[in-house]
Amino acid sequence: EQRVQATDFIALFEKLSGKQPGERKAHATGVCASGRFEPNTKVDIFTNAPLLSNGNLPATIRFSLGGGNPAADERVPGTRGMGVQISLPDGTRHMFTGNNFPVFAGKDPDTFFGFLSTLLPDENGNRDPQKTMEFVKNNPSVQANLAWNQQAKTASSYGNTEFFGLHTFFYNGNNDQVMFRWHITPDLGVKTLDAEQANAMSNPFLADRLAEQLNDGTVSYTLSAIIGEDGDAVIDPSVQWPEDRKKVVLGKLVLEQSGGDGCTPVNFDPNIMSAGFSPSDDPVLKMRSLAYAVSFGKRLSGQ
């Protein structure tokens, strides 16, 4: 039984991070970039996908930190995100998004909302870690994400961070139905900072570091589809698939420029996809379109 609504999430984010007029209600700190998607033309599944059969395509990309604080501390480990919009010649768009953790904090919106609610301070401004621990004990589907968080190190650069799509999607071609999850890996390799190195950084540093890397050479990512098998979780982003699943390289995302406000009019809604692709019935994925729409409308109207 789903009870939590998209507007409840937005209200909760505004309580956790304070009202931030005109800002994204989550992933508020970030940097925009542009570049191109170079499809892998040798893929033998995803037959006839316009995403892969139109040559290089322009892409708008935004990298971000989790949370609704537009001045988040980039030295602190935690959620890093990537939103990608690829534009096809016929005017359709293809979005995919990822975070740097391999598994989501909750099997459904109610669980994720319940977990975040335990982080709210009381009327005296104090948080109650006991309440959070109790919730985690009673809700096993948040545990894998929390375990990841506890060992997470600070991202050294967006150009050295990998991103997981987390949800399950389908591709229906003429001859094939593929069940998959997005995975984006940095061609410069995954690099993190330990606590000492992170504390020695000035904050913010991620936008500058990305610009530096672009100046020095190529910043690119490999976009893959992890192919699911019978019995793999379809509607539950809190359950990871086994490590040995086949991975198919769909192409490369090459950055060309970073900075600027080209991402302001973009709503990185993960359910917007080009022909042939469709979302699963994952309730978290469904909730995202609704919550992003509310946030998008608010931030564009200065709320």
Ligand code: HEM
């Ligand atoms: C119920 C679960 C979730 C809720 C309620 C939620 C909510 C939001 C909201 C309100 C925004 C701001 C949208 C805007 O103003 O444009 C956002 C941004 C974002 N979210 Fe989520 N989110 C959820 C799950 C996820 C998951 C599972 C992922 C990763 C796969 C994710 C990755 C991102 C990223 C990368 C952005 C930044 C997009 C940008 O740069 O504009 N979110 N989220």
